[in-house]
Amino acid sequence: MTNNTKIALVTGASRGLGKNTALALAKKGVDVIVTYRSSEAEASRVVSEIAEIGGKAAALQLDASSTKPFDEFAAQVKQTLQEKWQTEQFDFLVNNAGIGIHKPFAETTEDDFDQLMNIQFKGVFFLTQKLLPLLKDGGRIVNLSSGLARFTLPGYSAYASMKGAIEVLTRYMAKELGHRQIAVNVVAPGAIETDFAGGAVRDNPEINNFLASQTALGRVGLPDDIGGAITALLSEDNRWVNAQRIEVSGGQSI
Numbered sequence: 001m002t003n004n005t006k007i008a009l010v011t012g013a014s015r016g017l018g019k020n021t022a023l024a025l026a027k028k029g030v031d032v033i034v035t036y037r038s039s040e041a042e043a044s045r046v047v048s049e050i051a052e053i054g055g056k057a058a059a060l061q062l063d064a065s066s067t068k069p070f071d072e073f074a075a076q077v078k079q080t081l082q083e084k085w086q087t088e089q090f091d092f093l094v095n096n097a098g099i100g101i102h103k104p105f106a107e108t109t110e111d112d113f114d115q116l117m118n119i120q121f122k123g124v125f126f127l128t129q130k131l132l133p134l135l136k137d138g139g140r141i142v143n144l145s146s147g148l149a150r151f152t153l154p155g156y157s158a159y160a161s162m163k164g165a166i167e168v169l170t171r172y173m174a175k176e177l178g179h180r181q182i183a184v185n186v187v188a189p190g191a192i193e194t195d196f197a198g199g200a201v202r203d204n205p206e207i208n209n210f211l212a213s214q215t216a217l218g219r220v221g222l223p224d225d226i227g228g229a230i231t232a233l234l235s236e237d238n239r240w241v242n243a244q245r246i247e248v249s250g251g252q253s254i
Contacts, residue, residue, distance in 0.1 A: 006029070010025070010033070010241060014037075016047060017189065026057065034057060035097065044059060052067060062125060088134070090135060091140070093128065099115070143185070143187075145188040147190040149188060167188075191221060193223070215250045221249065233246065
């Protein structure tokens with residue numbers, strides 16, 4: 001391994017946008033640590049696909065809904081970096097892990113709210129904090145938001161509120177980590193065909209057609225649209241982009 005090989009840690013990368021991002025990074029020569037919550041088999045397949053591309057990868061289990069395992073997880077990351085890459089630190093952190101709860105504001109329960117808060121906001125806040133010693137000076141962080149933090153679709157009040165919080169947090173991270181030359185940005189996907197929120201955008205033609213009609217480029221997004229954008233943002237050409245919200249939605253609800 002040459003010393004200039006970059007390593008990314010992508011949370012929630014056993015499927016969906018996280019998987020797509022991990023593979024897109026691998027195609028650009030970036031090695032990847034992927035995390036998964038429950039499906040070790042899916043995560044192993046991602047590792048195998050990255051190996052087929054010619055990259056190195058490792059999969060670690062992480063439940064981002066509780067901060068309790070974060071110390072142990074950080075120790076596992078450190079050990080994995082030493083064993084697999086003979087290094088102490090990684091370059092890029094992509095905070096992708098998340099869930100979707102679609103419920104009207106009036107029907108959203110406190111449990112729904114807490115579950116979203118723990119995974120989408122609190123988890124990102126404290127996991128990033130724990131991983132800071134393992135992130136290289138001059139490294140990068142990409143947080144995931146949503147187009148729903150800008151435009152509104154009924155049923156996403158709690159989810160979108162957490163994403164709004166992530167967007168504010170991103171600017172604070174950029175400000176406070178600037179002395180370490182760490183750039184922090186937020187990517188906000190629009191509607192995407194994945195199994196997110198039960199696969200509604202992908203599997204329901206009515207929803208798909210409606211969202212396509214609200215998008216300037218005339219279709220909903222595909223995972224490749226997002227993984228490629230995140231990978232481009234992490235490229236050296238974008239090193240001076242910092243504290244920005246980059247919406248990747250094809251011009252949805254403009």
